[in-house]
Amino acid sequence: MSQNTGRGRGRGRGRGRGQITQANLAGASVSSTSSKQNKTEIEETKSEFMTSTLTSVESQPEETKQITLFDPNTQFPEKPKKRFNLGQQFSVIANHFRINLKKNFKVIQYDVSITDSRQKEVLSAKIGKAMIMEYLKQFVVYSNKILYDFKKTLISLIELTTKQFEFEVDGKKFKAIFQAVETSKSLTIESNKPLYDVEQIRILQMLMTQSLRLNNQVLNYANSFFNLRQKPIEIGLNLDLRQGAFLSVRPSELGLTLNLNMATVALNRGDRNLIDVACEFFDTKYRQCNPKDLKLKISQNNFELLKFLKNITIRDHNKKLVKIENFYMNANDYSFKVKDKTMKCKDFFKMKYNIELKYPELPLITIGNNTHIPIEVCTTVTDRRSNLNPIEQSNMIRNANIKPNDRKQEIMNLFQGINLNADPILREFGINIDLRMTQLEASKIKGAKIEYGNKSIEPNTGRWDNKDKIFYDTKSVSKWIVIDFSGLDETSMKQYIKNFVSTAKLHSIGMANQLAILSGRNDQDYEIIMKFIEQKIQEFKVEFLLIILKNKDQKIYQIVKQIGDIKYGVITQCVDQSAIMKRDRDTGHFILNPTVGQLNSNICLKLNSKLGGTNFKLSSDDLNFKNYLKELYDSNVMIFGIDVNHPSPGPKKSTDPNAPKIFESVAAVVGSVDKNCCYYPACVLNQKNTERSALELVYHLNLAVFELITKYKKLNQKLPERLIFFRDGVSEGQFKPVRDHEMNEIRKACEKIESGYFPKISYIVVQKRHHTRLFPVKKEDQAMSGKFENQNVPPGTVVDTLIVTPDKFDFFVCSHLGIQGTSKPCHYFLLHDENNFDSNKLILFSFYLCHIYARSTTSVSYPAPTYYADLCAERGRVYNLNEMNFKKEIDGKYETSLIEIHPNLKDRMFYI
Incomplete structure (x- = not known):
């Protein structure tokens, strides 16, 4: 079966910075x-x-070719003759030079x-x-x-x-x-x-x-x-x-x-001896350190230093670029054979390279192929570091956040x-x-009207709050416990839990009193911690587990999510102690944070969604909704979000030197199952293949689409008539192979569900990683933060002329309120359409979907289903750290594992 439904042709703040002259x-x-x-x-x-x-369907090897249900000759939808004409026009400047x-x-x-x-x-x-x-x-x-x-x-x-x-x-x-x-x-x-x-x-x-x-x-x-x-x-x-x-x-x-x-x-700073870097690491972490202290320091903190050094590329004594894998013995003790003669490492370096080691007592470093060299013969290389810790990320964001007017001048x-x-x-x-x-004309659309359980609101600034609002569809919790790994004192804990329960009840979430508040061991013996959590889940037969962390402990977080999502089917929520407590300026003592009510209200947004509830929805009384979107929502539509996450930039290492390189990625697919298109169960896919390029594909997408449509059918007693996909993370050079492959997978899933099932499908790419920025020409057109203009374009800014592509159906929408730095609009491309979208309908639809992100009272920067897929793919990285339950589908050199979420949670938004 094939069908050609294409309609046309394809396609830091500061002054005095040094300049490239x-x-x-x-x-x-x-x-x-x-x-x-x-x-x-x-x-x-x-x-x-x-x-x-990328490997497209028609170019795959014979053994992996798929049945073609989508015609690869289908062209991209042509650019509409009638452009977006809703809202109020105003002038903007774009950082494009002709x-x-x-x-x-x-x-x-x-x-x-x-x-x-x-x-x-x-x-x-x-x-x-x-x-x-x-x-x-x-x-x-x-x-x-x-x-x-x-x-x-x-x-x-x-x-x-x-x-x-x-x-x-x-x-x-x-x-x-x-x-x-x-x-x-x-x-x-x-x-x-x-x-x-x-x-x-x-x-x-x-x-x-x-x-x-x-x-x-x-x-x-x-x-x-x-x-x-x-x-x-x-x-x-x-x-x-x-x-x-x-x-x-x-x-x-x-x-x-x-x-x-x-x-x-x-x-990474280059041309530094690795000993100096190691000393600086311990200077920062503990106290003053010199090379003579290193042996003891490394023996006491081997794991911490190794984890840090693995982020740095080094140049060895042969000027070869290498990565550190481990520590090993020292140059005094390590011996090996050289021409049938046993020689110590320090003597070999003297003989071979005329290098007299100053610190032969320090551990050697392993650089692969069972090669061990002295740390002092290595220097750092200036190269990109991708894995930043929270402090480094914060410092980078702070220095990279430039106010719009400053950015425009810097450009x-x-x-x-x-x-x-x-x-x-x-x-x-x-x-x-x-x-x-x-300079060009943009349009400004009003924000969507939002409906809660007890009232409707019309936010026009991209932000609102939960105060005095009952969630639209609420659920309840009967059995739950708290486990504290932060050492919070009993009085503060009771105050916090009381506030949490009362806040939940204000939003109409039914909360029974907790069964227990338990103190967990935080001694970094994670195996004991895991067993302790499992024991308490079984002992109290809980459905909800609230965890208090210290210093945002990622390892405990990973354990909690793996246990809750995969093994026991328990809803989990982690909160860091730093959000609950703050130091009193006058007394110096820690007190309950005055903003804890807002914190708990935000947690309730997540909790209600995880329980199966809906916090708010698009109001059917909204004028634009009535005129442009009601027909779509009334036609049994199902909205999907797709994202692919790459846990590591390189191939997965194997103990077998002859084994092929295996590249891994995590794909997530979410799909709405309710008539309001607010509730999105998910599927997580672990992908392995021998081609780095194929990582951008969701190779066995049909597995996820089949499962999600089946959930929709089970809940609604009918199949969806329209499927609309928002796909994240595809660059323009990949549009055709990704669209062709994934559309074929979608059609394959539909055929598996029911022979002849042929819903109308639209496929939209959402690009976040681009460099177009928009600046209002007039001060009165700037977004408002409270009573002040913040220099950014306002939420609801639309551009679909001049700087868009000459041949494709694409447009920019800035849907969020930029608080820090310069707002980045989202760039949308319609790559396949069977639902007859025009500019007004598609742009409004995309913008309104930014208002239903369940864990935030803001219009977010891109549509909620895309955001959910991103969250879910990130959660998949947690599962991917340890081998979890996988249902595998192997096809030639591609292997896809559908991660088995516990039956208690697989129909819920467990990832939010």
């Missing part, structure tokens, strides 16, 4: 015999517009192959950069005419006459060969063209950033650039925040635009500092850029 764009040349390289190894990533490497192509130009594409002296291919960005800089130095005729991605692709305005080139980096010899790609010989990029394809956008992106990437004083990660001359901001132990520029070429209704934004990155400072119009490469290709950001 044109003076820095020249870049240092690289000698053909020796190379002084930037100390940071830069691995380039593909542009968001590059052709995706790109002007003065002339057409033809380019020749070359495939670049770099090999070392052993004829082995090299794909290092460092080596690629060294090669092209030396090539341009020797062959000046190609200056400003060549673009190179430092890997495999070279673009030239003229034909290369020298197609083989030998060079040296750090004394090592390499050879580069340039092979023309035949299909590109006539590739022409035309000026004033309405549409540009993926390959042309990729070339233009290389054009915009080539000079920056050649500059040794500029650090480059994907499309972000950081000036190394700028003083960094220290945000943690051996951790700096750098601020720079993000540049991306975007196709739009204006033509081509340069999307320019501020960028931030957390970087202009970056634009003037980079000075692309003076770039000789852009001049050679006949390109210049407008000097001003784009």
Whole structure:
């Protein structure tokens, strides 16, 4: 069965920051015999517009091909002729600069192959950069005419006459060969063209950033650039925040635009001896430490230090980049055979490298392949750190949060500092850029009318409160206990629990008195803690467990969720002591936090949802709802959210060195089962495969969709007639393969439910990770925080012209009130539609769904089902830390495990 229903064509605050200037764009040349390289190894990533490497249905190996129920030739819905016309119009500025192509130009594409002296291919960005800089130095005729991605692709305005080139980096010899790609010989990029394809956008992106990437004083990660001359901001132990520029070429209704934004990155501080870093770790954690103290400190705190050091890339004595895996013996005691002679590690380093170890008594570090080296021969490397602790995250957010007016000025400072119009490469290709950001018209829609159990409200500022409000549909708790792992005193605990119960009753949640308040051991013996919790669940036969944590203990949190969600089917809620108590300024004693009532009201939002209740819903009396959405809601509609979470950036390690690399991801799918589209049970999928690229797919999506539609049918005694999917986390280069695969999986699930079951499906991608920002032109159009303007666009701001794509049905909506920093609108793309959405209906629908996020009295930044899928995927990471109950489906190189939530909870919003 196949159907083509497509309708058209596809597609930190502060002043005095150092700037990336044109003076820095020249870049240092690289000698053909020796190379002084930037100390940071830069691995380039593909542009968001590059052709995706995802495995689509039609390109899968024979053994994994699927029955095609969705026609892959279905085109994306075309851009609607009639745009959004609800609400009040006002002017905004977007951080898009129009790109002007003065002339057409033809380019020749070359495939670049770099090999070392052993004829082995090299794909290092460092080596690629060294090669092209030396090539341009020797062959000046190609200056400003060549673009190179430092890997495999070279673009030239003229034909290369020298197609083989030998060079040296750090004394090592390499050879580069340039092979023309035949299909590109006539590739022409035309000026004033309405549409540009993926390959042309990729070339233009290389054009915009080539000079920056050649500059040794500029650090480059994907499309972000950081000036190394700028003083960094220290945000943690051996951790700096750098601020720079993000540049991306975007196709739009204006033509081509340069999307320019501020960028931030957390970087490990480089060129530091690992002993100094270890000493600083213990200085911070305990007391003053020097290298002589390290042996004792490491023996006492092995796990803590190792956990910290695993976040840092190091350079060993051979200048090889490695990661630390463990500690091992020491250089005095560790011996091994060298040419049939047993030799101590410290003696080997003296003989082989002429290194006299100063601290041979310190533990060695293990760096893989059973290799152990002294800690003192290692230095840190400047590279990104992804796993930040809460303090580091807070410091980064605080420094990255820039008020809108300040951000707008900083963007202009970056634009003037980079000075692309003076770039000789852009001049050679006949390109210049407008000097001003784009001004355009936006619309402001009123917030949705919200209905509680006892009243309706009309919030127009993106925020409201629960005061005096009974939840729309409430549930009750009969058996529950409290376990305190924080050491809270008895009086404070009783005060808190009394407030919690009374707050729940104010919202009409039935709360029996707790059966017990128990003190749990917090001695970090987590096995004992787990057994204690399990024992108390069984002893009291509870349905709800309230846990008080100390210092946001993540390990106890993980144990609680695994036990509650998977093993016993008990609703759990964790609260940190820091939210309950605060230090009195006058006495210095800890007292009950005056805001504890608000805390408990927020907890009640979560508790009622976990119990199966609904806190509030969209009011059917809302005028826009009546005119545009009532028909949709009355037609047995089911709304889904889909998200994929990546627990680790690399492959899962195996004890078998010959085993294939296994990449893991956690996918979550939620689906509404009630007529108000407010209640979303979920499915969690653990995905394993041998291809990193396939992680973005929900490969066996049919498992989750089948289960969720079955829940809907069980509750409503009928099947949904319309399915609307909000998909998070898909970049534009992945639109077609992801949509084709997942639409096919959705159709497969429908066919499994009932032969001939063919509901109307719409598939919408929600993008959060983009760099478009909107700034109100007039002060009176700014959002209000209390009595004051906060410089952001107001909630309900819609943009669907000029800066949107020229060919796809896409739009921006800023649905939340930005309190800190600059608000980021959500970017929506309609990739498949059988429900005849027009602009007014789809934009209003998406915006109104931002008002029903059950755990918050705000209009959130993206639709509630997408938010729920994100929460659920994050919960899946907790399950993924330990092997839990999995129902597996294996298909070729892909393995999907449907995590078995306990029957008591699988129809509830356990994840919220």
